[in-house]
Amino acid sequence: MSDCLFCRIAAGEIPSTPYYSDENVYAFADIDPKAPFHAVVIPRAHIPSAAAVDPTNSEAVARVFEAIAKIAAEQGLDKGFRVVTNVGEDGGQTVPHLHFHLLGRRLLAWPPG
Ligand code: AMP
Ligand code: ZN
Numbered sequence: 001m002s003d004c005l006f007c008r009i010a011a012g013e014i015p016s017t018p019y020y021s022d023e024n025v026y027a028f029a030d031i032d033p034k035a036p037f038h039a040v041v042i043p044r045a046h047i048p049s050a051a052a053v054d055p056t057n058s059e060a061v062a063r064v065f066e067a068i069a070k071i072a073a074e075q076g077l078d079k080g081f082r083v084v085t086n087v088g089e090d091g092g093q094t095v096p097h098l099h100f101h102l103l104g105r106r107l108l109a110w111p112p113g
Contacts, residue, residue, distance in 0.1 A: 001046045006097035010044050020071050024063040027071055027102070035082075036105035037075055041068055047098040049087045061098075068102055077104040084112070 001007045008014045009028060016028035019039045030038040043060035047053065053061055065083075072081050081104035086093040 001097075004046055004097050005095050006040075006042050006099060007046050010042060019075075020067050022063075022067070024060060025067040027067060030101065034101070035103040035108070037077065037081075037103065039071060039102040041071070041100045041102055043098060048096045049093055049098055050085050051087050052098070064100060068100065071102060072104070075104065080104070080108075082108045 009016045010026040018028050020027035024044055027039045027041040030040050041064055043064055045060045047057050084101040
């Protein structure tokens with residue numbers, strides 16, 4: 001999708017700081033980090049949100065979580081980390097391309113706001 005911010009970031013049309021890249025997944029530094037380590041991990045395929053995951057595209061989600069495990073290990077997040085996906089207006093989603101926030105290097109409160 002040429003008008004999608006994260007499709008354009010994954011295509012390299014908009015600059016980002018990469019943490020991980022393969023044929024299915026791209027991960028980059030969040031421009032407004034909410035923790036000392038904050039990556040945005042996305043499937044290269046355009047899926048609008050977690051509400052649009054179905055049997056035709058769920059393989060991409062598995063690939064994303066494989067990448068998350070690799071990034072967490074590479075970044076030494078041995079004490080733990082959090083993976084968050086916001087969905088829709090009430091969920092606080094601002095970019096309509098499925099993405100997972102990978103947050104770490106601080107104690108993360110629960111429940112979230
Ligand atoms: P959400 O609010 O859950 O949809 O998450 C979107 C995230 O994308 C936010 O944490 C933003 O800070 C981040 N973001 C927006 N634009 C950029 C960008 N150009 N590069 C990196 N991160 C971005
Ligand atoms: Zn997209």
